[in-house]
Amino acid sequence: MSLQQAKPPLPSNDKRWKLVNATMRRNGYAGHALIETLHSVQDAFGFLDEGSLRFVATSLDLPLSKVFGVATFYHLFMLKPRGRHACVVCTGTACYIKGAGALVERLQERYDIDPGDTTEDDRLSLLTARCVGACGLAPAVVVDGDVLGKLDSETLIAELEELA
Amino acid sequence: MNLDDLAELAEQFRAADPVVEREVRVCVAASCQSSGASPVFDALVASLGDGKPACKVKGVGCMGLCSAGPLVSVADKDGDLEGSVLYRDVAPEDAEDIVASLDGPPLERLRCATDHPFFARQQKIVLEHAGIIDPNSFKGYVAVGGYAALIQALSEMTPTDVLREVTASGLRGRGGGGYPTGLKWSTVAKMPGAQKYVICNADEGDPGAFMDRAILESDPHRVLEGMAIAAYAIGASKAYVYIRAEYPLAVERLQTAIRKAKRAGFLGNKIGDTQFSLEVEIRLGAGAFVCGEETALMASIEGLRGQPRPRPPYPAESGLWGHPTLINNVETFANIAPIIREGGEWFASIGTENSKGTKVFALAGTIANTGLIEVPMGTSLRDIIESIGGGIPGGKSFKAVQTGGPSGGCIPEQHLDIAVDYDSLKTLGTMMGSGGMIVMDESSCMVDVARYFMEFCMTESCGKCIPCRTGTQQMHAILDKLAKAQATSADLALLEELCEVVQSTSLCGLGQTAPNPVLSTLRYFRDEYEMKLGGG
Numbered sequence: 088m089s090l091q092q093a094k095p096p097l098p099s100n101d102k103r104w105k106l107v108n109a110t111m112r113r114n115g116y117a118g119h120a121l122i123e124t125l126h127s128v129q130d131a132f133g134f135l136d137e138g139s140l141r142f143v144a145t146s147l148d149l150p151l152s153k154v155f156g157v158a159t160f161y162h163l164f165m166l167k168p169r170g171r172h173a174c175v176v177c178t179g180t181a182c183y184i185k186g187a188g189a190l191v192e193r194l195q196e197r198y199d200i201d202p203g204d205t206t207e208d209d210r211l212s213l214l215t216a217r218c219v220g221a222c223g224l225a226p227a228v229v230v231d232g233d234v235l236g237k238l239d240s241e242t243l244i245a246e247l248e249e250l251a
Numbered sequence: 252m253n254l255d256d257l258a259e260l261a262e263q264f265r266a267a268d269p270v271v272e273r274e275v276r277v278c279v280a281a282s283c284q285s286s287g288a289s290p291v292f293d294a295l296v297a298s299l300g301d302g303k304p305a306c307k308v309k310g311v312g313c314m315g316l317c318s319a320g321p322l323v324s325v326a327d328k329d330g331d332l333e334g335s336v337l338y339r340d341v342a343p344e345d346a347e348d349i350v351a352s353l354d355g356p357p358l359e360r361l362r363c364a365t366d367h368p369f370f371a372r373q374q375k376i377v378l379e380h381a382g383i384i385d386p387n388s389f390k391g392y393v394a395v396g397g398y399a400a401l402i403q404a405l406s407e408m409t410p411t412d413v414l415r416e417v418t419a420s421g422l423r424g425r426g427g428g429g430y431p432t433g434l435k436w437s438t439v440a441k442m443p444g445a446q447k448y449v450i451c452n453a454d455e456g457d458p459g460a461f462m463d464r465a466i467l468e469s470d471p472h473r474v475l476e477g478m479a480i481a482a483y484a485i486g487a488s489k490a491y492v493y494i495r496a497e498y499p500l501a502v503e504r505l506q507t508a509i510r511k512a513k514r515a516g517f518l519g520n521k522i523g524d525t526q527f528s529l530e531v532e533i534r535l536g537a538g539a540f541v542c543g544e545e546t547a548l549m550a551s552i553e554g555l556r557g558q559p560r561p562r563p564p565y566p567a568e569s570g571l572w573g574h575p576t577l578i579n580n581v582e583t584f585a586n587i588a589p590i591i592r593e594g595g596e597w598f599a600s601i602g603t604e605n606s607k608g609t610k611v612f613a614l615a616g617t618i619a620n621t622g623l624i625e626v627p628m629g630t631s632l633r634d635i636i637e638s639i640g641g642g643i644p645g646g647k648s649f650k651a652v653q654t655g656g657p658s659g660g661c662i663p664e665q666h667l668d669i670a671v672d673y674d675s676l677k678t679l680g681t682m683m684g685s686g687g688m689i690v691m692d693e694s695s696c697m698v699d700v701a702r703y704f705m706e707f708c709m710t711e712s713c714g715k716c717i718p719c720r721t722g723t724q725q726m727h728a729i730l731d732k733l734a735k736a737q738a739t740s741a742d743l744a745l746l747e748e749l750c751e752v753v754q755s756t757s758l759c760g761l762g763q764t765a766p767n768p769v770l771s772t773l774r775y776f777r778d779e780y781e782m783k784l785g786g787g
Binding site: 236 | 281285317318320456458459460464496497498534535536537538540552554555556557615616621622653656689695703707713
């Protein structure tokens with residue numbers, strides 16, 4: 088007979104940990120809930136840091152190596168925090184045909200960052216997406232959750248400069 | 252519950268709003284929302300106020316013509332899209348005018364003709380309710396005959412009867428492979444074991460493909476109904492929908508649909524007062540293209556890295572946690588209810604000899620009408636692109652159409668008259684795929700396109716097998732040299748050799764098909780590669 092292992096205490100008093108814990112509890116702390124749990128950590132905190140990965144690993148009784156392996160395998164999981172604003176350029180086929188590549192290049196040049204990186208002042212993260220599904224608006228860019236369509240690079244940069 | 256009980260329920264739901272005669276339907280699927288449908292919806296509600304009790308503003312699913320969004324249609328209560336007045340590019344400021352026109356002639360300034368081939372040439376089976384019913388309304392789905400196929404299967408058919416109808420329909424998997432659905436179901440049904448699973452693959456990863464998303468956002472109950480019928484036929488009591496986290500709206504609508512169907516007794520315990528029970532759970536993807544491959548998808552549901560494993564054993568024999576598992580795509584499940592309702596023979600009367608029914612395609616790229624269409628199998632590419640799609644805008648000429656995403660290929664002008672089905676596309680060196688069609692005009696460079704897809708496959712390779720992990724990288728390097736006009740003819744020969752090696756030695760579909768975009772562009776546009784040869 089195996090005894091239910093004691094669960095580790097929450098890393099801090101931050102209420103967001105309770106959301107994470109609820110996800111694990113709902114799944115009976117089963118190892119197969121790992122991806123669901125990482126989603127809830129990222130939803131709550133914006134990214135996955137080492138402390139949270141350790142906490143999840145202990146709670147689900149999984150080796151840290153496995154948790155790290157899963158967190159790094161999936162593109163959606165971020166291991167570092169985003170900037171205050173996020174500019175996601177869609178690089179799906181329809182957007183590519185309509186010049187998404189040039190948009191990314193121009194942004195890289197203007198802000199001196201590569202896709203996936205954040206400017207030094209933490210103001211802007213440049214990201215790319217495989218397809219945001221707004222093919223009718225190609226090339227499409229998602230700035231802080233709002234989809235902007237049929238853009239050229241100068242209009243886009245003007246929009247980004249407006250952000251605080 | 253039997254069919255009469257359900258018909259009575261449907262009648263009740265239809266009669267719930269007796270005063271409403273006309274509906275102002277606003278598309279609230281993702282594409283129209285991106286172009287500003289939410290403010291339009293609010294403005295219409297505000298303009299309508301309480302002044303016209305016989306009219307109601309309703310959020311509906313995809314009406315197809317995404318490039319003209321936000322779309323609004325004005326229809327009689329039970330009317331379809333063809334019989335409605337359709338408005339395009341609607342802005343919140345237009346709401347007053349639209350409301351004012353409800354009692355009089357239509358507002359010509361915004362009107363979009365519904366007798367245009369884009370609408371007239373389509374045949375809707377999968378999307379029959381899209382753009383008509385409210386995707387968040389369980390009652391709305393039942394009112395148009397929803398869940399009747401499930402109740403029919405449970406109350407009047409044995410699992411064997413269901414298998415027979417699905418087999419007779421000739422339906423083939425809509426995720427791209429085209430495996431006969433009836434055969435797949437029968438195989439899982441025959442497997443011993445008390446625990447079996449149904450999985451709906453909604454990990455639509457092909458860039459430029461948005462059919463499954465639109466189906467889930469427009470008519471989520473339809474997919475659940477198909478899954479429940481499948482579970483009954485094969486003897487499963489647990490089902491998963493594996494869906495991309497990049498589709499938040501589809502996830503939300505599916506969650507709502509599962510909750511409401513469960514509460515009404517169409518999912519969960521003892522469905523329709525029979526002994527059949529089915530729990531449906533959503534599992535979110537996390538941005539890995541390879542998870543569309545069935546064994547990788549199952550690994551991901553089990554909480555592991557999404558890496559494929561060799562087949563056999565196929566999931567039908569040993570799938571999720573080692574149990575027999577049925578995996579079908581969203582569109583496949585969405586075809587099931589009409590097959591049960593109208594019979595397999597009816598379905599088999601549509602389409603071509605070996606590809607039955609209709610197919611939903613996402614039209615994108617340099618084409619006038621970007622959006623979602625559903626046409627019978629066997630429709631020619633020329634019809635789809637020139638007539639339905641409205642051709643190439645801006646006076647440019649057509650160069651190629653890309654189907655099948657990163658696993659497919661490009662089809663040139665001289666083959667446009669081919670009737671589209673699984674087999675014809677294969678002979679052209681491409682594949683049906685899930686249904687994305689990207690049209691390219693003369694300004695697209697085919698070497699660039701091949702490099703784009705190879706970059707995609709290289710980044711998305713899971714790294715488990717060497718041919719794919721290393722091969723895609725080497726092929727990408729050569730394509731990059733070619734695109735920069737730095738490659739030699741020896742490089743080109745090496746590229747072709749690598750294509751063959753990666754194709755025949757990779758573990759899963761991702762690697763096996765990764766060379767397709769290169770091979771098909773080499774087949775039809777070899778001169779473009781040769782023109783790029785520089786170096787020494």
